[in-house]
Amino acid sequence: MKERIREQSIQLFAKKGFKETSIQDIVDALKVTKGTFYYYFSTKEQLLNDIHLQYIDDLLNKQEDIINHPSKNSKMKLHEIVYMLISDIEKQGQSALVFFREMRNLSEENLKLIVPKRDQFRLNIQQLIEHGIEKEELRSDLPVDIVTLSILGMTNWSYFWFDPNGRVNDKEVSEIFLKIVLEGLEK
Amino acid sequence: MKERIREQSIQLFAKKGFKETSIQDIVDALKVTKGTFYYYFSTKEQLLNDIHLQYIDDLLNKQEDIINHPSKNSKMKLHEIVYMLISDIEKQGQSALVFFREMRNLSEENLKLIVPKRDQFRLNIQQLIEHGIEKEELRSDLPVDIVTLSILGMTNWSYFWFDPNGRVNDKEVSEIFLKIVLEGLEK
Amino acid sequence: MKERIREQSIQLFAKKGFKETSIQDIVDALKVTKGTFYYYFSTKEQLLNDIHLQYIDDLLNKQEDIINHPSKNSKMKLHEIVYMLISDIEKQGQSALVFFREMRNLSEENLKLIVPKRDQFRLNIQQLIEHGIEKEELRSDLPVDIVTLSILGMTNWSYFWFDPNGRVNDKEVSEIFLKIVLEGLEK
Amino acid sequence: MKERIREQSIQLFAKKGFKETSIQDIVDALKVTKGTFYYYFSTKEQLLNDIHLQYIDDLLNKQEDIINHPSKNSKMKLHEIVYMLISDIEKQGQSALVFFREMRNLSEENLKLIVPKRDQFRLNIQQLIEHGIEKEELRSDLPVDIVTLSILGMTNWSYFWFDPNGRVNDKEVSEIFLKIVLEGLEK
DNA sequence: AATGAATGAGCCTTCATTCAT
DNA sequence: AATGAATGAAGGCTCATTCAT
Numbered sequence: 106m107k108e109r110i111r112e113q114s115i116q117l118f119a120k121k122g123f124k125e126t127s128i129q130d131i132v133d134a135l136k137v138t139k140g141t142f143y144y145y146f147s148t149k150e151q152l153l154n155d156i157h158l159q160y161i162d163d164l165l166n167k168q169e170d171i172i173n174h175p176s177k178n179s180k181m182k183l184h185e186i187v188y189m190l191i192s193d194i195e196k197q198g199q200s201a202l203v204f205f206r207e208m209r210n211l212s213e214e215n216l217k218l219i220v221p222k223r224d225q226f227r228l229n230i231q232q233l234i235e236h237g238i239e240k241e242e243l244r245s246d247l248p249v250d251i252v253t254l255s256i257l258g259m260t261n262w263s264y265f266w267f268d269p270n271g272r273v274n275d276k277e278v279s280e281i282f283l284k285i286v287l288e289g290l291e292k
Numbered sequence: 293m294k295e296r297i298r299e300q301s302i303q304l305f306a307k308k309g310f311k312e313t314s315i316q317d318i319v320d321a322l323k324v325t326k327g328t329f330y331y332y333f334s335t336k337e338q339l340l341n342d343i344h345l346q347y348i349d350d351l352l353n354k355q356e357d358i359i360n361h362p363s364k365n366s367k368m369k370l371h372e373i374v375y376m377l378i379s380d381i382e383k384q385g386q387s388a389l390v391f392f393r394e395m396r397n398l399s400e401e402n403l404k405l406i407v408p409k410r411d412q413f414r415l416n417i418q419q420l421i422e423h424g425i426e427k428e429e430l431r432s433d434l435p436v437d438i439v440t441l442s443i444l445g446m447t448n449w450s451y452f453w454f455d456p457n458g459r460v461n462d463k464e465v466s467e468i469f470l471k472i473v474l475e476g477l478e479k
Numbered sequence: 480m481k482e483r484i485r486e487q488s489i490q491l492f493a494k495k496g497f498k499e500t501s502i503q504d505i506v507d508a509l510k511v512t513k514g515t516f517y518y519y520f521s522t523k524e525q526l527l528n529d530i531h532l533q534y535i536d537d538l539l540n541k542q543e544d545i546i547n548h549p550s551k552n553s554k555m556k557l558h559e560i561v562y563m564l565i566s567d568i569e570k571q572g573q574s575a576l577v578f579f580r581e582m583r584n585l586s587e588e589n590l591k592l593i594v595p596k597r598d599q600f601r602l603n604i605q606q607l608i609e610h611g612i613e614k615e616e617l618r619s620d621l622p623v624d625i626v627t628l629s630i631l632g633m634t635n636w637s638y639f640w641f642d643p644n645g646r647v648n649d650k651e652v653s654e655i656f657l658k659i660v661l662e663g664l665e666k
Numbered sequence: 667m668k669e670r671i672r673e674q675s676i677q678l679f680a681k682k683g684f685k686e687t688s689i690q691d692i693v694d695a696l697k698v699t700k701g702t703f704y705y706y707f708s709t710k711e712q713l714l715n716d717i718h719l720q721y722i723d724d725l726l727n728k729q730e731d732i733i734n735h736p737s738k739n740s741k742m743k744l745h746e747i748v749y750m751l752i753s754d755i756e757k758q759g760q761s762a763l764v765f766f767r768e769m770r771n772l773s774e775e776n777l778k779l780i781v782p783k784r785d786q787f788r789l790n791i792q793q794l795i796e797h798g799i800e801k802e803e804l805r806s807d808l809p810v811d812i813v814t815l816s817i818l819g820m821t822n823w824s825y826f827w828f829d830p831n832g833r834v835n836d837k838e839v840s841e842i843f844l845k846i847v848l849e850g851l852e853k
Numbered sequence: 854a855a856t857g858a859a860t861g862a863g864c865c866t867t868c869a870t871t872c873a874t
Numbered sequence: 875a876a877t878g879a880a881t882g883a884a885g886g887c888t889c890a891t892t893c894a895t
Contacts, residue, residue: 121396122396122397124309124311124312125311127888127889128889128890128891129888129889129890137855137856138855138856139856139857139891140854140855140856140857140893141854141855141856143890143891143892144854144855145854148891149889149890149891180478206393209308209309209312210309210312242478243477244477244478247468247471247472248460251465251468252472252477254449254450254453255446255449255469255472257449258445258446258447258448258450259445259446259449260445261445261449262441262442262444262445262446262449263441263445266441273435273438278438281434281435281438281439281442282442284434285439285473285476286472286476286477287478288476288478289474289475289476290421290430290431290434290439290473290474291367291429291430291431291475293879293880314863314864315864315865316863316864316865324881325880325881325882326866326882327867327868327879327880327881327882328879328880328881330866330867331878331879332879334866335865335866336865480875495770496685496770496771498683498685498686501867501869502868502869502870503868503869511876511877512876512877512878513869513877513878514871514872514875514876514877514878515875515876515877517869517871518875518876519875522869522870523868523869554852580767583682583683583686584683584686608851616852617851617852618851618852621842621845621846621851622834622842625839625842626842626846626851628823628824628827629820629823629842629846631823632819632820632822632823632824633816633819633820633823634819635819636815636816636818636819636820636822636823637815637819640815647809647812655808655809655812655813656816659808659816659846659847659850660850660851661851662852663846663848663849663850664795664804664805664808664813664847664848665741665804665805665848665849667858667859688886689885689886689887690884690885690886698860699860699861700860700886701858701859701860701861701888701889702859702860704886704887704888704889705858705859706858708887709886709887710885
């Protein structure tokens, strides 16, 4: 039941927003009552925190699996992370939407746990790029942090427009992204 | 007073969110009373709509000024648009934040006016790139719409992290963005 | 202007109710501003009181004109009063509606002036009937006050349904009423 | 609790009017809180609608019981309906007051259900009179609809003045009404 | 585990009224 | 005579949360 509440809430938060979704909305959708909700979650924010943690933990795990792979170079790993992010939209894009959009509804307390993980995800990419520079796979004349943020901008923004059933699929989008970022648009 | 309410509201909406900001918060900050608010705005959503319109109209104007300039090529114009967006963060970054984040709080009715303008901004960039391809300034083997969205992702996402007083200034950030996008990261 | 405000208010009060009509509604309909309203009336209730007084005074005047006529008998005078009430609906039925329906919005203070006049109107009819009984025009075995109230019920209620442009006109309605009251329905 | 809210509201609506009675007034009188009110009724109008429906349904039921009685003539049935209405004042006169006075506070939507029932009640009386005319119990030279409305005027108006504890009781008032209507006042 | 009645704080909005000009 | 900005109290309604069962 706890899992069902979490899933349903992600759908509703993604569609209507955290504040705009009432506990009543959630329990109505599950055909249970408010008491049930409060049996599993102490507050509404607690639920949001749960969703955030689950999402970022899962993402970090997947990222580390990719990074720790021994026999691949940095460019390949970067490619895989971008693909992982884009392909994730189909499976749990709504979690991502909630993650990006509703973080401000968490208390200071809860943010202390989430923000470092979010930063970790970014820093992992940054290290990957630094590694690529060391190995002379990538150019060295640009500030790595800004480069990282530009790549994350591309991918994160796609949560707002990417349509898994659209003309261009997840694999193609991540390849286009990589081509732009690695090769550039200039002729 | 109408302008003061708008300004103050942008600050608060950016900081706390639209739903999370009460009319009381707004009028308290201005040391007036709720009646005053409703003398100038018929509803809270009306105010949000005002803010959206003002922002996107201003943006479209600036963009068209750049695009209509006769003696510059597509790459230069693209550079100027990106710089315009980044440098804007300092002056009205909070408007942008509100624009991106709170659009879902507008009614169908109001969205009908805003969404086409937002799309127009994107399509203008897309046409610029198509122009650059025709003139053989830019490579032609990537889908232009996705390319456009990737650039917008980069720039729009910077609203969440760019600090005008940080280590790297607006001019530098936009140059880095352009280098990545045009030249690529590969060595 | 004072008169225009009064007229417009009667229309609006009749249509939407006293509480449901705002000062703004009134001044909007007259294309003036709220300041103007408060130049002529000190409060909203003051206006309502004015309307009540004007209506009941006018009614009492008309009634006394009829009653004081020397050469008519009680039945004829009763007939004329009933006709006066019904035909009034066309000219100032909305005032009557407001009078009956909105009296509860007057303060104790103001009621002290209105209620005695309303009672006077009823007592005048009662005396007329008593006169008719004395003159042996009317039967004497029924309590005069109840009889009076039953006639007033008939006429007052017609404010809710009588349509001056309907199948049966004011003259006919008052004749029917008199026939029922005087002759009865029995065959 | 739902029933208690309904009862208390009828008292207050009758005394002060629908618009003039706040939810706060209602819950204060019951020593509960506003939340409780909205647990049972979705809006204030919903409550008013409930009250209307309950009243008119009850009235229609009673009326039909009388009309469907096999062994009585039209005059007797008319008498019983009038008596039913007057005697009802003691038990639920306040409901009647609310019914007559506050109908305009219902939305179009809700009126669609109420108005036909109110009309049905009138038409049932009208048919009763038509029946009486056919059976030659009643005179046939007056328009039946106006006659019906005049009788309803008498009875309905009594809600504004009839005092169950007054000099004349419900039985007597209804007998007086019937005598006037059937026999007339003329000597 | 789950229900459902009840709470209370807070929200958006309305509106009669005031007052300087 | 009339305006228009501003007030402040009150109203209808929402909703996260509590708690006895």
